[in-house]
Amino acid sequence: MKDKDGRVIGASKIARNITERLYAQRALRESESRLQAAVDLVGLSVYSWDLSAGTVEWDERTKAIWGLPPEAEVDLALARSAIHPDDLPRLDASIARANDLQGAGIFHVEFRVIGISDGLERWVSSCGKTTFVDGKARGGRWSRSRDHPGEARRDASARKRSAAAGRRRSREARPLCMESANQ
Structure with missing residues (x-):
């Protein structure tokens, strides 16, 4: 502050304690880091969609499930x-149930994807929760899992292949069991 002659006669300073904000930011970073570690450990892919805008956000894993490169642009x-x-x-019915205001907004369905660039068939298990705003389904955050060779996790492709192999072995063993029973 200056007087009428322009001489400095005082100063003003405002200080704000931001310790709590810094602690909250650090806690958020640590929480995000733990969540990302868990997502990576089980091989989930995370995606979201906005029904009103017709847009989707996919991570690199979701794009890979669809046989797309990481930089690919995606839409519904x-x-x-x-x-x-x-x-x-089945997928459309599950989406309709998740978007029903009378329901819980929960989405869970297994379905096959044919990779766009590689043509590979993959079983996908997808689940999530719809977000409702002003009485309307707006989209939500979801996760998917799929076949990631070498990763220790639950995956729909491996379960489907294992179940099919078990049914095939059972059919092959039936005639042998009947032969030995008749002898």
Whole structure:
């Protein structure tokens, strides 16, 4: 502050204690780090969608499930184009249930994806929760898992292959069991 002659006669300073904010930011970073470690450990891919805007956000793992490179641009039409046609009705029904205001907004479905660039069929287990705003389904945050060779985790492709192999072995063993029983 200066007087009428321009001489400094005082100073003013405002200080704010931001310790709590810094602690909160550090706690948030640590929490995000633990969550990312868990996501990586079980091989989840995380994605979200906004129904009103018709947009989706995919991480690199989700893009890989669809047989896309990490830099690929995605939208709902592209996502649907890779869903196995036999699985679309079940997927659509699950989405409709998740978007029902009378329900819990929970989404869980297993379906096949045919990779866009590699043509590989993958079983996907997808689950999440719809976000409702002003009485309307707006989208939500979801996760997917799929076949990641060498990773220790639950995965839909491996379960489906294992179940199919078990049924095949059972069918092959039946005639042998009947032969030995008749002898």
